[in-house]
Amino acid sequence: MRHYSSHVFPLPVSFSFWAAGLFLCLFFLLPLGVVLGVSLASRGLYGGVQWIGTFENYRRLADPMIGVIFVRSILFASLTTLVCAVVGFPLAYMVARASQRWQLVWLTLVMIPFWTNFLVRTYAWVLILRADGLVNSLLLQLGIESEPLPLLFTDLAVGVGLVYGYLPFMVLPLIVAIERIPPQLEEAAYDLYASVGAMFRHVVLPLSKPGFWAGGVLVFIPSLGAFITPYLLGGGQKMMIGTLIQQEFLVSRDWPFGSALSFGLMGTALVLWFVVSRTSLGKDVQ
Amino acid sequence: MNATVVLEHVTKAHGQMVAVNDVSLSMKSGEFFSILGPSGSGKTTILRMIAGLDVPDSGTIMIQQRVVNADPPHVRPVNMVFQHYALFPHMNVFDNIAFGLRMRPEAGRNIRQAVERMVALVRLDGKSQRFPGQLSGGEQQRVALARALVNRPVVVLLDEPLAALDQQLRQEMQGELKRLQQEVNATFICVTHQQDEALTLSDRIAVMHAGTLLQVGTPQEVYDQPASSTVARFIGLSNSLSGTMTRLENNVCWIEHEAFPTLMARYPSGAAAHGPVTVMVRPERLHISLDVPDKGYDNTLPAVVHHIMFHGNEMAYQFRLRNEAVWTARVPIGETRRAQLAIGQAVYLQWAVHEGLALVP
Numbered sequence A: 001m002r003h004y005s006s007h008v009f010p011l012p013v014s015f016s017f018w019a020a021g022l023f024l025c026l027f028f029l030l031p032l033g034v035v036l037g038v039s040l041a042s043r044g045l046y047g048g049v050q051w052i053g054t055f056e057n058y059r060r061l062a063d064p065m066i067g068v069i070f071v072r073s074i075l076f077a078s079l080t081t082l083v084c085a086v087v088g089f090p091l092a093y094m095v096a097r098a099s100q101r102w103q104l105v106w107l108t109l110v111m112i113p114f115w116t117n118f119l120v121r122t123y124a125w126v127l128i129l130r131a132d133g134l135v136n137s138l139l140l141q142l143g144i145e146s147e148p149l150p151l152l153f154t155d156l157a158v159g160v161g162l163v164y165g166y167l168p169f170m171v172l173p174l175i176v177a178i179e180r181i182p183p184q185l186e187e188a189a190y191d192l193y194a195s196v197g198a199m200f201r202h203v204v205l206p207l208s209k210p211g212f213w214a215g216g217v218l219v220f221i222p223s224l225g226a227f228i229t230p231y232l233l234g235g236g237q238k239m240m241i242g243t244l245i246q247q248e249f250l251v252s253r254d255w256p257f258g259s260a261l262s263f264g265l266m267g268t269a270l271v272l273w274f275v276v277s278r279t280s281l282g283k284d285v286q
Numbered sequence B: 001m002n003a004t005v006v007l008e009h010v011t012k013a014h015g016q017m018v019a020v021n022d023v024s025l026s027m028k029s030g031e032f033f034s035i036l037g038p039s040g041s042g043k044t045t046i047l048r049m050i051a052g053l054d055v056p057d058s059g060t061i062m063i064q065q066r067v068v069n070a071d072p073p074h075v076r077p078v079n080m081v082f083q084h085y086a087l088f089p090h091m092n093v094f095d096n097i098a099f100g101l102r103m104r105p106e107a108g109r110n111i112r113q114a115v116e117r118m119v120a121l122v123r124l125d126g127k128s129q130r131f132p133g134q135l136s137g138g139e140q141q142r143v144a145l146a147r148a149l150v151n152r153p154v155v156v157l158l159d160e161p162l163a164a165l166d167q168q169l170r171q172e173m174q175g176e177l178k179r180l181q182q183e184v185n186a187t188f189i190c191v192t193h194q195q196d197e198a199l200t201l202s203d204r205i206a207v208m209h210a211g212t213l214l215q216v217g218t219p220q221e222v223y224d225q226p227a228s229s230t231v232a233r234f235i236g237l238s239n240s241l242s243g244t245m246t247r248l249e250n251n252v253c254w255i256e257h258e259a260f261p262t263l264m265a266r267y268p269s270g271a272a273a274h275g276p277v278t279v280m281v282r283p284e285r286l287h288i289s290l291d292v293p294d295k296g297y298d299n300t301l302p303a304v305v306h307h308i309m310f311h312g313n314e315m316a317y318q319f320r321l322r323n324e325a326v327w328t329a330r331v332p333i334g335e336t337r338r339a340q341l342a343i344g345q346a347v348y349l350q351w352a353v354h355e356g357l358a359l360v361p
């Protein structure tokens, strides 16, 4: 990697520094500051925000009910990340090692879902999973089941929806990472007596780590705060952080507590990131 | 004869491109065998087929008297040193070298010992904890060698092992390669497009061109009796002139050309063939005389200085002949003082009969 010292290129470096700084302030820090402010205020009698400073909202986070919701959300997000990694890797490998023409085809197929609204796509899953939906009609028609299976509004439905929604965020960074591995390394491994499995275990998987990290973060964070999927496919039966925050803002109209929850979510993600990057898993990220 | 690797009528095409065309070769046990040829002549493809990374379209490949066409690379007793080494960047030197042993349970438990012995053999002591990115080109090259040799393969395949090294390091590593080959006593099959490298290192050389095998022989044979003008050109006989053979006596032939006096040259192929032949002369064998032709040379060609290049230890002169052909002469720096040439100057190029070679084109 090349580093341009500011002595050599004073203008571009300082310019890009300030541009990035301005962008960050406007679109990230400013809204974050507003949310922080709101989280330290009180709820008005009929909703709305009363600017009376208090830590009450944060104290309410200690509620065991809230704790259960956080743990459940973390569990769902972790499982989603894991499944995305397991499903996404073979897919990414296939795309990365395809000929240029096929690569374009596969990449387009991976991206096509993004062309429609996420809400609409999630609704499609409702149609697939509900009692008279695609899966159940198929099972009944083939005589595999005599009663429709309760698929919609289950944990499984939420999991399927999350994996479906965030899989591309795992696949794309993995493709980039795998493409960077010279195919000759694979041939060298085979030549040195590695079986196909051993080659993947010792060469491609370890060298794909940057892709797993990037993909993992890109899948874990949004699925931790997801609310459309648990709401539509889980029927809102089991509360998740995302659905809870949404409820506080739009239903209970308790913006200060919703904001405190948001900060709790962010704090959780940061702590998890810190812990994971301290373990042996994270050593090679630096 | 004890052949380790045998290729019989092997052909391989990449799409329309026939990379290797009906090649038959046999490498003896323990020999240093070089495959020499210009870029794109199919050298790498041959190595890859022996390693099992490419499958021949037709023909058979045998290793130790066993047909291996259908064997995947990881079961073949051969190891390859890749052109750009292909070291595993996430493993240190030790783990890179140990890789092959760890992949084979039958390799036993003395991996550490075997690897350390190898590290010493390729003179990388004290560097086994380094990663490939922290090594110089020559060091990486030696890791690649050690990674192959530690498995004690029957055959070591080397794809332009010295190409990425600078001139000095290359000469050093040439000696090293030869020493290692004798030490581990394996068959080395080495691909190169450097004729001097092939001539120095090899027990035998195969010369390839455009997918076909042109000649196989010892360096001496290939050097003295190239089978065709293509081979001759490839091993340094770069000056050529086509004419008609008119007389043949004791392997010496007389060649006529409308624009030049009669030339005489060795004609090693023996078979009398009156007709078109090509006379070829090495650049370092040409004598340049200035005003009048010097006595004592069998052949004399008038020429005009066209271009002069300084190569440090020698001068390279390019001449234009009457038929517009360009010839090159190389003269050691010490001998150039008496011949200060200028561009446009008329000179005579001269050589003795045994220094030229006549080949049926």
Ligand SMILES: Nc1ncnc2c1ncn2[C@@H]1O[C@H](COP(=O)(O)OP(=O)(O)OP(=O)(O)O)[C@@H](O)[C@H]1O
Residues within 6 Å of the ligand: B014, B015, B017, B018, B019, B037, B038, B039, B040, B041, B042, B043, B044, B045, B046, B193
């Ligand atoms: N995977 C491939 N797909 C298509 N054509 C190929 C492929 N590999 C090799 N070729 C072609 O086959 C021919 C022989 O290639 P090969 O790599 O064996 O040449 P080489 O003698 O090793 O050349 P070099 O000295 O440049 O390495 C070349 O014309 C090359 O373009």
Ligand SMILES: [Mg+2]
Residues within 6 Å of the ligand: B043, B044, B045, B159
């Ligand atoms: Mg090659």
